[in-house]
Amino acid sequence: xxxxxxxxxxxxxxxxxxxxxxxxxxxxxxxxxxxxxxxxxxxxxxxxxxxxxxxxxxxxxxxxxxxxxxxxxxxxxxxxxxxxxxxxxxxxxxxxxxxxxxxxxxxxxxxxxxxxxxxxxxxxxxxxxxxxxxxxxxxxxxxxxxxxxxxxxxxxxx
Amino acid sequence: xxxxxxxxxxxxxxxxxxxxxxxxxxxxxxxxxxxxxxxxxxxxxxxxxxxxxxxxxxxxxxxxxxxxxxxxxxxxxxxxxxxxxxxxxxxxxxxxxxxxxxxxxxxxxxxxxxxxxxxxxxxxxxxxxxxxxxxxxxxxxxxxxxxxxxxxxxxxxxxxxxxxxxxxxxxxxxxxxxxxxxxxxxxxxxxxxxxxxxxxxxxxxxxxxxxxxxxxxxxxxxxxxxxxxxxxxxxxxxxxxxxxxxxxxxxxxxxxxxxxxxxxxxxxxxxxxxxxxxxxxxxxxxxxxxxxxxxxxxxxxxxxxxxxxxxxxxxxxxxxxxxxxxxxxxxxxxxxxxxxxxxxxxxxxxxxxxxxxxxxxxxxxxxxxxxxxxxxxxxxxxxxxxxxxxxxxxxxxxxxxxxxxxxxxxxxxxxxxxxxxxxxxxxxxxxxxxxxxxxxxxxxxxxxxxxxxxxxxxxxxxxxxxxxxxxxxxxxxxxxxxxxxxxxxxxxxxxxxxxxxxxxxxxxxxxxxxxxxxxxxxxxxxxxxxxxxxxxxxxxxxxxxxxxxxxxxxxxxxxxxxxxxxxxxxxxxxxxxxxxxxxxxxxxxxxxxxxxxxxxxxxxxxxxxxxxxxxxxxxxxxxxxxxxxxxxxxxxxxxxxxxxxxxxxxxxxxxxxxxxxxxxxxxxxxxxxxxxxxxxxxxxxxxxxxxxxxxxxxxxxxxxxxxxxxxxxxxxxxxxxxxxxxxxxxxxxxxxxxxxxxxxxxxxxxxxxxxxxxxxxxx
Numbered sequence: 001x002x003x004x005x006x007x008x009x010x011x012x013x014x015x016x017x018x019x020x021x022x023x024x025x026x027x028x029x030x031x032x033x034x035x036x037x038x039x040x041x042x043x044x045x046x047x048x049x050x051x052x053x054x055x056x057x058x059x060x061x062x063x064x065x066x067x068x069x070x071x072x073x074x075x076x077x078x079x080x081x082x083x084x085x086x087x088x089x090x091x092x093x094x095x096x097x098x099x100x101x102x103x104x105x106x107x108x109x110x111x112x113x114x115x116x117x118x119x120x121x122x123x124x125x126x127x128x129x130x131x132x133x134x135x136x137x138x139x140x141x142x143x144x145x146x147x148x149x150x151x152x153x154x155x156x157x158x
Numbered sequence: 159x160x161x162x163x164x165x166x167x168x169x170x171x172x173x174x175x176x177x178x179x180x181x182x183x184x185x186x187x188x189x190x191x192x193x194x195x196x197x198x199x200x201x202x203x204x205x206x207x208x209x210x211x212x213x214x215x216x217x218x219x220x221x222x223x224x225x226x227x228x229x230x231x232x233x234x235x236x237x238x239x240x241x242x243x244x245x246x247x248x249x250x251x252x253x254x255x256x257x258x259x260x261x262x263x264x265x266x267x268x269x270x271x272x273x274x275x276x277x278x279x280x281x282x283x284x285x286x287x288x289x290x291x292x293x294x295x296x297x298x299x300x301x302x303x304x305x306x307x308x309x310x311x312x313x314x315x316x317x318x319x320x321x322x323x324x325x326x327x328x329x330x331x332x333x334x335x336x337x338x339x340x341x342x343x344x345x346x347x348x349x350x351x352x353x354x355x356x357x358x359x360x361x362x363x364x365x366x367x368x369x370x371x372x373x374x375x376x377x378x379x380x381x382x383x384x385x386x387x388x389x390x391x392x393x394x395x396x397x398x399x400x401x402x403x404x405x406x407x408x409x410x411x412x413x414x415x416x417x418x419x420x421x422x423x424x425x426x427x428x429x430x431x432x433x434x435x436x437x438x439x440x441x442x443x444x445x446x447x448x449x450x451x452x453x454x455x456x457x458x459x460x461x462x463x464x465x466x467x468x469x470x471x472x473x474x475x476x477x478x479x480x481x482x483x484x485x486x487x488x489x490x491x492x493x494x495x496x497x498x499x500x501x502x503x504x505x506x507x508x509x510x511x512x513x514x515x516x517x518x519x520x521x522x523x524x525x526x527x528x529x530x531x532x533x534x535x536x537x538x539x540x541x542x543x544x545x546x547x548x549x550x551x552x553x554x555x556x557x558x559x560x561x562x563x564x565x566x567x568x569x570x571x572x573x574x575x576x577x578x579x580x581x582x583x584x585x586x587x588x589x590x591x592x593x594x595x596x597x598x599x600x601x602x603x604x605x606x607x608x609x610x611x612x613x614x615x616x617x618x619x620x621x622x623x624x625x626x627x628x629x630x631x632x633x634x635x636x637x638x639x640x641x642x643x644x645x646x647x648x649x650x651x652x653x654x655x656x657x658x659x660x661x662x663x664x665x666x667x668x669x670x671x672x673x674x675x676x677x678x679x680x681x682x683x684x685x686x687x688x689x690x691x692x693x694x695x696x697x698x699x700x701x702x703x704x705x706x707x708x709x710x711x712x713x714x715x716x717x718x719x720x721x722x723x724x725x726x727x728x729x730x731x732x733x734x735x736x737x738x739x740x741x742x743x744x745x746x747x748x749x750x751x752x753x754x755x756x757x758x759x760x761x762x763x764x765x766x767x768x769x770x771x772x773x774x775x776x777x778x779x780x781x782x783x784x785x786x787x788x789x790x791x792x793x794x795x796x797x798x799x800x801x802x803x804x805x806x807x808x809x810x811x812x813x814x815x816x817x818x819x820x821x822x823x824x825x826x827x828x829x830x831x832x833x834x835x836x837x838x839x840x841x842x843x844x845x846x847x848x849x850x851x852x853x854x855x856x857x858x859x860x861x862x863x864x865x866x867x868x869x870x871x872x873x874x875x876x877x878x879x880x881x882x883x884x885x886x887x888x889x890x891x892x893x894x895x896x897x898x899x900x901x902x903x904x905x906x907x908x909x910x911x912x913x914x915x916x917x918x919x920x921x
Contacts, residue, residue: 037188038181040415042366043447043846050366078181091179095171098812101820102646103178104187104366104415110179132854138364138416139646141819141883142854143861144812 007071011036012080020067027051027062030077038078038107042136049135052108053077059112059134078107081114089155090114090148099148101139109135113149122153164807164867165659165874172651172813173670174413174644185413186385187370187444194372195224197433197443198273199426200263200280201452202255205289205521205839206302209253209262209282216279217265222272225437226280227429228263229253235432236401239310240424241488244324244332246309247524249399249428255284256304256486257521258840259452261426266433266441289521289839293460293481296329296518303328304486304519314492317573318765322496331484331517332492334499336768338571339510344475348466352547356539357905359833360458360483362451362844363528364851367415369453370444371427373434380431383410387421387643388683393675395424396431411673414645418824419527420454421645422683423490451844455834456528457482457494457517461502461539471553473562478502480515482525482535489526491517497616498532500769503571504540505581505615505778506562511571522836523844529821530884531686533616537779538906541612541889546902555893556589559613566868570617575772578877579804579868581780585613588782591800591862600898604789607797608898614779614885618878620771622688623760624681626696628657628704629671630753632743634728636661636704638697639671641681642689647880648813649689655809656694656873660701662726679758687777687878690809691871692759698873699757707753708739715742775870775877778804781822781886783858785894792914794830794895799858801887806870806877814879818863821883827852829888831907 004019011034020029030036030053039062042050046061053062054076081088090113093099100106109132116123116131123131128149129142137145177183214226229252232238238252239245251262263280267273290296290304305325313324313332321335345351372383380402386392389409397404414421426443434441445453459482466474480498484491499515528534548558560582567576588611589595600606627639638657644650654668661668671678681693709720712730716723716737723730730737743751764771780802786795801822808814831850835842843849863883870877892903901916 031188036181037184040185040187040366042368045447045846047846048366048447078179082180087176087179094179095175098172098175098648098816100175100178100646101648101816102365102367102414102416103174103183104185106178107181126855129854129857136364136366136851136853138366138418138824138851139820140816141821141823141861142852142857143819144816146854 005068007068009070010074012077022066022068024067025063026065026067026070029067030062036077036079040104040107042104049108049112050105052111052135054111054115057115057118059115076111078110081110090152093148093152093155097144097148097151099140099145105135105137109137109145113152117153166655166807166809169812170651170655170665170810172648173654174650183413185367185415186372186383187367187415189372189383191372191374191440194440194442195266195268195437196270196273197264197266197430197441198270198277199261199449200277202251202258202260202262204255204284204286205258205291206287207255207284208287209251209255210285211283212263213281214263217276220272220276220279222268223265223276224439225266225433226263226276227432227436231432231436235399237398240395240399240428241311242423242490243311243314243492244309244488245311246305247487247489249432257523259523260486261429264429264433266437290329291520291522291836291839293483293518293520296520301329304521309488314496315770316496317768317770320768329519331488331519332495333514333516334496336499336511336513341475341477341510341512344510345464345466345477348474349469351464351466352543352550353462353464354543354546355904356461356542358459358461358535358538359828359906360455361828361832362455362834362849363418363420364849365416365418365420368445368447368450369426371430372440372442373430374440375431375434378406380407382427382431384427385414385421386427387414387417387645388423389641389673389675390680391683392424392427396428399428400431409675411643414643417645418529422527422685425453448845451834451849452523452841454489455485455523455525457484457491457525457535459483459535461535463539463543465543465547467547467551471551471558471561473506473508475508475510476503478513482517483520483522484517485520485522485524487524489524491525494532496769498536501533501536501616502540504544505564505577505613507564507568521839523841529824530616530881533614533881534825534884537612537614537885538888541614541886542892542904545610545893549896556594559585570773570776571768573766573768578776578870579778581613581778584778584780584802584804584866585611587802587864588780588800592782592784592798606787606789606898607784608787608894609782609784610890610893610897611782612886612889612893616777616881616885617773618688618691618775618777619686620761620767620769620773622682622686622692622774624693624696625679625758626693626700627679628697628700628755630661630704630708632740632751634663634667634739636663636668637671638668639678640693640697641673641678642693643673643684645684647689647817648810651813652690652809653694653697656698657701660698661705663728687880690876691774691878694873694876695759696757700755702755703757704753704755707755712737712739712742715746775806777878777882779882779885781890783890783894785891785898787895787898787913789899789917792910792917794908794913796858796891798860799826800862801883802864802866803879803882804866804868805879806872807867807875808865809874809876811865814865815863817880818865818883821881822887823852825884825887827856829891829906829908831909833907
């Protein structure tokens with residue numbers, strides 16, 4: 001039952017063939033085996049959203065996702081957002097608006113915003129707030145993040 | 159803005175930004191050392207109990223376990239206790255546990271899973287003792303004692319004529335007493351004296367990067383990679399606890415994922431070192447956020463204010479009694495009661511003041527530093543009562559404050575520094591933005607609107623010190639070395655900007671050096687909203703020292719005097735001539751030379767100042783709130799929140815705004831819903847699933863902030879701003895609720911139940 005299983009993960013466009021125990025958590029796998037430490041673990045209970053990654057383009061909390069659940073599905077972590085080292089419009093907007101302080105929630109926050117803008121290129125304020133509810137930020141008071149989302153939307157971040 | 163225009167008007171990209179938006183930023187959380195073990199902590203299920211025995215052998219013999227540490231190990235340390243001023247918290251429980259969550263044993267193993275499993279094998283026999291869960295219970299006649307013997311350390315030092323006592327009575331950790339004038343006589347001569355009692359709640363910091371430390375210990379060195387914001391405080395504590403000289407203890411700091419006070423001072427760090435010593439291998443201890451909720455809180459408390467006033471609205475005297483719930487151990491409580499007690503007068507003119515503030519031990523999570531540091535409790539009580547008195551006298555709350563506010567230059571209390579901010583101007587801005595003067599009369603109905611405001615104030619501390627180095631390379635690039643930790647406040651950018659401006663270099667040529675107590679000059683911690691002012695001054699002086707050396711070198715090479723030269727973008731100007739520095743340096747020194755500037759700041763003990771040092775600067779907080787109260791449900795919706803602060807000079811305006819809005823939202827959450835609650839002796843919601851912090855959709859419908867620049871003692875006129883937003887929010891909302899529905903909430907948070915009960919009680 002706890003025999004390791006073979007899985008294939010495509011993370012940031014790179015395919016990894018891995019042999020993992022069934023209880024292997026995606027966040028641990030990303031951080032410990034693939035050294036993608038931009039995936040942060042805050043609450044470890046799918047409440048704070050710091051560990052958010054995109055699975056098939058949708059936000060998922062990596063801290064409560066088993067690695068086998070995402071077998072064969074494309075995963076994007078924060079390390080995969082700046083294609084070829086060029087910052088994404090969402091990242092640029094976060095920089096321009098100072099939409100981070102300690103930065104621990106920022107990778108997850110940026111990935112949630114990318115997913116939001118992919119589905120709703122021109123979100124209104126209530127929709128932005130609703131999406132950001134999945135990602136706690138204890139530092140900023142959220143307003144500067146919301147402003148960054150609006151700027152990214154204007155820049156056509158989707 | 160007064161004085162010369164700020165050189166910092168241009169917005170900048172924060173220096174830590176590119177790493178933080180790409181996931182490249184490294185936190186202590188991300189550190190891994192070769193051969194590193196992982197630790198977990200066994201915690202007490204009892205609020206108060208004697209430990210009769212611990213059998214760790216089954217855990218020790220589990221495959222993969224390298225070390226188990228208990229009180230038996232701690233008691234052999236040269237000094238196994240820590241705490242600020244008063245040291246009563248053991249590295250790990252010795253003989254007794256004093257709250258649910260107290261650390262009883264710790265395991266280091268090959269991975270966290272094995273360490274968890276080993277915890278279940280540790281057999282602890284407890285002999286339960288009666289617990290005291292509230293201040294009232296702890297102070298009752300014959301109450302059970304948390305400590306049978308006096309703790310180590312000493313009372314917090316204060317100025318002449320001010321009382322600061324260590325453990326004056328059973329279950330009282332410390333007491334602060336302050337008197338100015340004959341309060342009893344002035345109150346007796348006042349037209350009215352109002353007594354009001356306020357209750358403040360307990361909240362957790364809920365920083366998203368958990369408490370995390372990695373320790374490595376050998377005979378030669380104790381090394382710790384820590385999320386702690388006070389590397390030198392920690393170094394000195396570890397040296398004392400382990401009986402080793404401070405120069406063999408080395409602390410490394412990285413980016414810190416939020417703290418808000420929680421990561422200040424010593425906590426579980428010596429336990430991690432002890433595990434590393436015993437295991438003979440590096441050990442990482444990363445607490446869960448659940449454990450974080452059981453590690454430190456903000457102080458709950460009860461504040462009773464007796465305030466005198468004349469019929470014409472002049473305040474006369476205030477007599478206050480403040481009881482803060484310190485929880486089971488000292489942490490920073492002794493210092494917090496000093497600050498709460500001193501700040502309780504608010505920014506007003508008094509003929510007499512008397513305050514008694516004390517920290518009371520209870521069998522609950524220890525309380526300590528939280529952004530605002532006693533000032534939030536004081537501001538809530540003071541600004542609530544000021545408003546209540548105005549309404550009772552039928553005076554407009556704005557007019558009442560205007561009449562009594564301290565003016566610029568007036569000392570906060572005799573012997574202390576003068577107020578350095580135009581308090582009335584800030585209040586006017588809040589009142590204008592709120593639309594207070596042109597507001598519509600309240601309409602009868604089930605949903606009522608009201609407006610309220612508040613002026614919080616705290617000091618920026620007076621006993622701060624810092625040293626700094628600025629190293630300038632021949633290429634005209636510089637490294638700033640100082641011990642202020644980047645915890646999200648933007649210190650990296652602000653401090654580098656100060657050095658860059660002083661050296662005439664663009665910001666992108668200056669880097670903030672890695673922090674490590676072996677190489678980094680010391681300061682007293684990342685505290686009191688003081689980084690930009692205190693460490694900033696040290697850096698400005700270090701940069702000026704480097705600049706002097708550079709100009710002296712150039713003058714010597716050019717055969718002129720330094721007065722003929724200026725440095726700009728790494729070229730030396732001499733009248734119309736421009737000289738490139740790099741060739742000059744290479745020519746003279748060869749490849750290897752750096753200009754190393756040194757600077758420092760320190761503020762001497764001054765017994766004439768009430769707190770033993772004149773306050774460096776004042777941190778005002780102007781808040782206005784418009785609320786809508788649903789009289790049928792008791793629900794309070796904040797429709798409009800205006801928060802203002804004074805940065806002295808904004809070294810980075812965007813970061814200042816972020817500080818103000820971030821702090822105010824924390825206070826907003828505490829005002830309306832956030833609270834760490836107990837059910838009897840058990841924490842009720844000490845888990846992220848149940849502990850509610852503000853989310854994006856909790857934001858007030860309109861949320862505005864403003865930052866004024868009235869100058870300060872720091873570089874280029876800067877002063878601290880980080881705690882400001884915390885101070886006035888709760889009172890402003892309470893005042894708006896009374897304005898809306900005529901009932902007074904004296905206890906936070908203002909939950910629908912409490913509001914509804916108050917409304918129904920008034921019917």
